Amino acid sequence: MMKLYGISISNYFSVAKTAFLEKGVPFEEVPTMPGDAPEVVAASPMGKVPYVVREDGSTLSETNVIFDYLEEIQPNPRLYPSDSWEKAKTKEIIRTVELYVDAAARALITMVYFGAPRDEVAIKSQRPVIEKGLGALKQLAVFEPFIAGKEYSYADIAAYFHLQFTNLHTTKLYDWDIYKEDQALAEYNERVSIQPMIKQVSDQLTKDLNAFLSKGRS
Numbered sequence: 110m111m112k113l114y115g116i117s118i119s120n121y122f123s124v125a126k127t128a129f130l131e132k133g134v135p136f137e138e139v140p141t142m143p144g145d146a147p148e149v150v151a152a153s154p155m156g157k158v159p160y161v162v163r164e165d166g167s168t169l170s171e172t173n174v175i176f177d178y179l180e181e182i183q184p185n186p187r188l189y190p191s192d193s194w195e196k197a198k199t200k201e202i203i204r205t206v207e208l209y210v211d212a213a214a215r216a217l218i219t220m221v222y223f224g225a226p227r228d229e230v231a232i233k234s235q236r237p238v239i240e241k242g243l244g245a246l247k248q249l250a251v252f253e254p255f256i257a258g259k260e261y262s263y264a265d266i267a268a269y270f271h272l273q274f275t276n277l278h279t280t281k282l283y284d285w286d287i288y289k290e291d292q293a294l295a296e297y298n299e300r301v302s303i304q305p306m307i308k309q310v311s312d313q314l315t316k317d318l319n320a321f322l323s324k325g326r327s
């Protein structure tokens with residue numbers, strides 16, 4: 110059986126885990142922190158989670174590459190549209206939420222996750238970066254009813270967890286709730302939050318993250 114390495118408080122790990130669950134591909138979860146530990150870097154050269162290890166010991170990192178692999182080994186249920194253009198548009202949304210939304214918020218993670226003191230210069234300069242990324246995502250989002258169109262896809266899984274991660278940063282640092290200011294986004298978020306596998310993984314993430322953050326405060 111494949112092993113999925115990572116930690117439940119990670120949005121990227123949660124995305125990959127949800128993808129495995131949606132596909133019904135059996136996997137064993139191996140709680141692992143990202144970092145420079147030799148066994149982590151051997152499997153995931155940038156020291157990031159998630160990564161996958163197969164029974165033969167071969168490894169695979171990068172969440173959207175894991176999507177592509179899962180789609181090939183288990184075509185049903187389909188999580189990319191069958192039409193080539195629509196599939197590319199779905200990947201465009203995934204790339205945008207990763208590179209321009211999650212990464213923009215992630216620049217401030219030490220203040221949100223790890224108790225670093227507020228860095229007002231970084232907070233001020235990062236806000237337009239987050240706004241630009243969110244604007245790009247909203248420009249691409251279809252919401253009919255799912256983010257890339259009529260079908261639930263990997264883009265919904267990625268957007269759900271990366272937007273939740275982003276909103277944690279914006280509410281804490283700017284008192285800016287990205288859902289409250291945008292009804293279409295809020296309604297979309299509600300819709301996706303009740304997908305059973307997303308809900309299962311998200312409930313675990315929320316529980317473990319609250320415990321992690323309150324430990325940091327005590």
Ligand SMILES: N[C@@H](CCC(=O)N[C@@H](CS)C(=O)NCC(=O)O)C(=O)O
Nearest residue numbers: 119120121143157158159171172173
């Ligand atoms: N491009 C990677 C990003 C994964 C990522 O950033 N994971 C975070 C946890 S949510 C991580 O490992 N952070 C530690 C680090 O960047 O050193 C992917 O798609 O899997």
